[in-house]
Amino acid sequence: MTPEQLSAAIVAALQSLVDDGSLALSAGVPESVRVERPKVKEHGDYATNVAMQLTKQAGRPPREIAELIAARLGAAEGIAGVEVAGPGFLNVRVAAAAQGEIARQVLEAGESYGHAPSTGARVNLEFISANPTGPLHLGHTRWAAVGDALSRVLRAAGNEVTNEFYINDRGNQMDKFGASLKARAHGQQPPEDGYHGDYVADLAAKVVAAHPGILELPEDEQLLAFREEGYAMQLAEQRSELEEFHTHFDVWFSERSLHDSDAVERGLDRLREEGRLFESDGATWMRTTDFGDDKDRVLLRSNGELTYFASDTAYYVDKRDRGFDPCIYLLGADHHGYVGRLQAMAACVGDTPGEQIQILIGQLVKILQDGRELKLSKRAGTIVTLRELIDLIGVDALRYTLIRYPADSPLTLDVAEMTRKSNDNPVYYVQYAHARLSSILRNAADLGLTPALETFDPALVSTDREGDLLRSLAEFPRLVAQAAELREPHRVARYLEDTAGTFHRFYDVCRVLPQGDEEPGDVHRARLVLVAATRQVFANGLALLGVDAPERM
Template sequence: MSSHSDLLAAQIQAAISHAIERGDLIGTVPATIPLERPKNRDHGDYASSIALQLAKPAGKNPREVAELLKKDLEKLPEVSSVDIAGPGFINIKLNRASQADLVRTILSAKESYGKGTALAGVKINLEFISANPTGPLHLGHTRWAAVGDALGRVLSAAGAEVVREFYINDRGNQMDLFGQSVQAAALGQPIPEDGYQGEYIADLAKEVLAENPEIIKLEGESRLVAFREAAYKLQLKDQQRVLDTFNTHFDVWFSERSLHDGGSVEHGLEKLRAQGHVFELDGATWLRTTDFGDDKDRVLVKANGDLTYFSSDTAYYINKRERGFDICIYMLGADHHGYIHRLKATAACAGDNPEYNIDVLIGQLVKIMEGGEEVKLSKRAGTIITLEELVEKVGVDAARYTLIRYPVDTPMVMDLDILKRNTNENPVYYVQYAHARIAAVLRNAAELNIASGLDNFDPAQLSHDRENELLGSLAEFPRIVASAAELREPHRIARYLEELAGVYHGFYADCRVLPMGDEPATALHSARLNLCAATLQVLKNGLLLLGVSAPERM
């Protein structure tokens, strides 16, 4: 959905093209035009540094280039003035009616406002929460459950075709320890020292016995396998249930075992061998990842014939690419920094572009505070606090919003006491309250029979500085969504919504939206109501991208 900035960028491109055609300028028309919203609106509604970019190839100084473009831009009907500042910045003021027409754009587009086409035609595999099915999802998974889901929504809004994928680590020693732990609990034996502790193991054992009382009659390895598989199925189902309640949904649940059972690991190895990056040394099979910046080469098959965990990783990447994904995004935990070079080198070894086809994001740790102290223990899991317990304490909206609003590469602290408060220091309350407040204003207007809707909208009425500031914020939304997708940073949406809520509260304080007492409703009231409705729509669209509700009443 285009906004003023897109239109203005196109008009600046046209002005450059005209100047080149006239022979006033030498050079080519840039594919993108830098446009910013000045913090101080006295400097204009938009500022561009394009003249500085064009000056050198044109053999002119930037101010001369700016003056050339100014002539064309001043003729545009929606532009009220163009000023040149400093070394050659172009400051552009739009006339108020043109600026206010954005309200019509937003209210016509509804849910589509903010969506774009920057990633149209791109297929993205978004893998987040790679977990063992051996226990409840914990706090580390919780951050990715919120951020990963929001990133999927943002990438879709930028036009990408996104598949959300959960990688189930259902192979190896941890699974066997899990099976032994559940079996021991069912048989009333002590759980192995390096096994899984926590009340949930006893609960699983009861469930397994209830579903299959005959399991106890089995012996040795077959009994252990039966316990492991039955408990795996139940624990995975529980993880899926918890994620559903958290508004996080996956399109694909991918089993690590399936890579090995389906021959994908051997296939991946052959593909890498064909690319010329596999070698044998000391009886083992290696991938020469140092060719592409990794700190050391990686073993794929040990000398004893066992496959390494890395062989699963490489096979999984190749499997994703062969399923038709252009970009594979991996969202990994804080202890996985070493994986960045390793995975990028794998992509390069497979003949791909590691700067485009693969993207690895690392999420830092979350600390939870309650009553001034860090919360570490979980009633159910025995160790770290679980996703479900966090939601029980603060609710889905507060948990999701707070986890999303910080850049993932920084550690974060969640203060549960603040998140339970209905005050402005609780960011999710602050944004949701702005939405509910506008919904209340629109309800009151309907009760007073004040004409609103686009049939009663005169954009020229909106000339107050506060209205202009609010329109400026609303115009930014498509650009914010596009940059959140491009940079893989959904926290930008949350920060934008908080800013927008603040600008709206300032507008509401200074601009009377509803008539006082017996005062008749005017065209100005109708215009302001439409501006309120447009703000409501943008707040709602932004919250939806975060998977957070937009309440009409609070």
């Protein structure tokens, strides 16, 4: 019995009490009831304080309400017992057979276990906004891992999600990029305010190799050609590395396209219709202070030049015009000052901050190797790139480690710890659990045993350790829903680590396979189903993190 099924049983008990006049609820029977696993095992399998929550509308003491619920719920199928504790808590014990059915439910659902039906919501998730003027760096790497995991969790919770990468391909930095490539191709140093990393020389050589006549072009044409060819090559490299990092983007949105398609003008028109623009000193401003911003924002300067915030505004309006609600932004710590102005901007176009626009701020991460920090600086050329991090640490270890912490927590991580093959390394610990489960199933197959649901007797997985593992599997759907609602994919990683511990404790005391000349029995077969269900949950959880679930380690 899952928490959701128990919740439904409690709701049914309340409804029957209301129907026969035993209980009156002024606001009606709740649609669902929150149940939790008690911290003390002796208190039962699940607990709820629903009686205390209903006291006011029932006009009766909570313990009295709890006793009514307990009497009705105790007769429900799958419930072994209900006790009233303290001022009105309900402690519920689930029958062994009902608890064991969780394993069947997991295997029947397969890869969809933990996934919810469609909510109809169309979510736009923007979690990398980068210049196509250099490699993706450590900051981008964290947002790539966390953002992609959040996307997977949101999809599992029933949302339609579009992952969007915003390409900062407009502005003076693009010209500096082109000039830097051109200089390197001619064996010269880039401009002082240009790009100086070693990657610039490598990229310039690739451009020349692909277009041998480029060095013979007139000066202006040559600068433009280096800029555009370098842009295309650098963007292609970013795409390739992100795919290798198990991070997929559905839309690569060009800042240039906002201006080429007149989207900026349409955004300004929308703001004028809302009465949110005003003219001052020859410039066009947006009244963001009407919605809590610390100052009004310039969109069009007196010289006719659009500001970056004009692009940001047009981009948001474009997202909303494409039907997305909500639009979620994952921004780095250096963009903390953007939160107020973006929320005010959304309010200016008629939306509700925190609803149609949601902004998550991620903190910085430091990587240590041999006790020293790996530094990054795109201009100075000492950048730590995504490519280098993948080669140094590996995709799985890097993704998992970056995801398992809340995005708003600053991180200092050590290469040696992330790559250590021991149970002290969380990613190894979780992947090893999946590999161990796979090994058990392979060994069972060698004995002619398979996890067969048609002969599965759920009442046979009834020991304390089996119950602990079953309850942990039952928590997975609710955990996924919670991680999506709170926008916290790290909860999935922590759940897998806890469940790995629960599985190892089960395996230490519950023998799954027969030994020696022992004949396989019904208990062996039942435990094999539990093992298969546990492996399925690990596979599903690791998939939500974009981390491989190895069969062998």
